[in-house]
Amino acid sequence: MFSIQDDLLAGFRLFSIARAYPDKAFELLLPVPLAHALQEKREECVRIAQAAHEAKEDLRREELHTRTNPPAQAPAAPLPNQVAFVKAFERGVARRRRDRRHPVLRGEELLRVIGRIATLRDKDYQKRELELTKKLELAGALREVANPAFRPEKWAKSLEYLRGAHPHFAEVTEFVARRVTLSTHGRQPLKIPPLHLWSVPGLGKTHYVNDLAQALGAPIRHHSMENAQTTSLLLGTERHWSTATQGLIFQQICLGTVANPVFLIDELDKAPRGSQYDPLAPLHSLLEPITASRVRDASLDIEFDASLATYIATSNDPARVPDSLRSRFREFHILPPTGAQALQAARVVAIAAMQQLEIPGFTSPESAICNKLAHLTAREIYQTVQDAVARAVEAGRLRLTLDDLPAAVLDECTVRSVLH
Structure with missing residues (x-):
């Protein structure tokens, strides 16, 4: 430790600094501001050291308490019987027609995931994942093959x-x-x-x-x-x-x-x-x-x-x-369609668009109308034809006329700027 002597020159203080061995102590004569700053710094270091020591002791006591009194483990979610679970989940896999049904999940893999979920500490997260695995369990291993x-x-x-x-x-x-x-x-x-x-x-x-x-x-x-x-x-x-x-x-x-x-x-x-x-x-x-x-x-x-x-x-x-x-x-x-291909596609798509509406008695579009649609994409033809059919039905007709088509479609020079 060090102490300040007040009987020295004005503005100065004498410090006695104790080293590890008392007989090695020495004194310093320092200006008062510097002496005060050093003393505050030393006191701060002492406080930090004491706080660190107390924290270390608290940690030691906590570890000792944990070793002697282990925390109670949260009950893990019960795992199903492994053999029975896999057998039930993969029911029908061995006897399936391979061209019609295909296994996308293995029972052992799903069981492994369920076991991992059972160890999660976050109960909300555990619940969500268990609900998802339940859906998979109910769906089983097999899925249909589209053909x-x-x-x-x-x-x-x-x-x-x-x-x-x-x-x-x-x-x-x-x-x-x-x-x-x-x-x-x-x-x-x-x-x-x-x-x-x-x-x-x-x-x-x-x-x-x-x-x-x-x-x-x-x-x-x-x-x-x-x-x-x-x-x-x-x-x-x-x-x-x-x-x-x-x-x-x-x-x-x-x-x-x-x-x-x-x-x-x-x-x-x-x-x-x-x-x-x-x-x-x-x-x-x-x-x-x-x-x-x-x-x-x-x-x-x-x-x-x-x-x-x-x-x-x-x-x-x-x-x-x-x-x-x-x-x-x-x-x-994919290359752009030729003129003949575009005309053919326009007619096929226009007829399909009409049939999708299922309006009894509505006649197929005339060639003149399909020719006006040939420069459009298939999606645009669908939209244009079905809108045109709606106009025709409103007018009491069961066939399309050129007047049912939008002006932008009839003007091939501006159609792209309008529809895109």
Whole structure:
């Protein structure tokens, strides 16, 4: 310690500083302000040292108390009988028709996830996850396989529509038709390889994929890469995030009813590049048959089979798509339709749009009307024809006239600026 002597020169103070050994003590003559500052600093150091010592002692006592009085463990959620659970969950897997039903989950994997959930401390989070696994348990391991070959007459009509409404996609349509034909000569489920359709904008790629999925009888899920910022949309958010959610692949396959849904990966060439989380990264495993059979959703930390899913990507500039991904796709360059193809497509789509309204007695459109629609996309033809039918019905007619079409459609020079 040190003390201040008050009987020295005015403005100075004498300090006696005790070292580790008292006989080594020495004194310093310092100005009063400096002496006071040193004393305050020393007192502060003493307080800090005492606080640290007390905290250390508190920690030591707490550890000693924990060793001698361990906290009571929260009762874990009861686990089902393993053998019975797996047997019930996988009921029908061994006896199924492989071309019609496909197992997307294993009982042992779901049991592992349930066991992990039982150890969670957050009871609200545990409850949510157990509710989700209960849905999976009730759904079982099997999902239906969509295949239009099971209904050949309907498939023939669908093919006729695809060929007529989308003639410039003929190469894609015939490729898919051959895969459906192959599925009828074996016992394996329908599997369509990943497809990449690229062209200039405005040729109706998205509309075609929607019509193709409808023809296949498979649900479709749309995912645009243009605004994708992370990998989580496809395979889920990591569990340590409070907003953790399942990825759309898990949602569509495991929580859905079909093992081979269609996933439209739109604007593949516009995915953000150079970010820490590459939104294209999950596609490398999803598009590879071997790894696709054992993909993992990050949210539930569960492994499932997505090998039958159909992935169809679209882009405008394939050069901007990584080669590692392009090598996994069957690529098709879509060219603009010829004049004859455009006229044919306009008539097919216009008739389909009318039939969808199911108005008894309404006659098919005349060639003059279809010619006025030929420069539009399939989606635009649908919208224009159904609006025109509404005008005709209001006027008490069961046929279309040119007056029922919007002025912008009749003026081919300005149609693009109006409709886009």
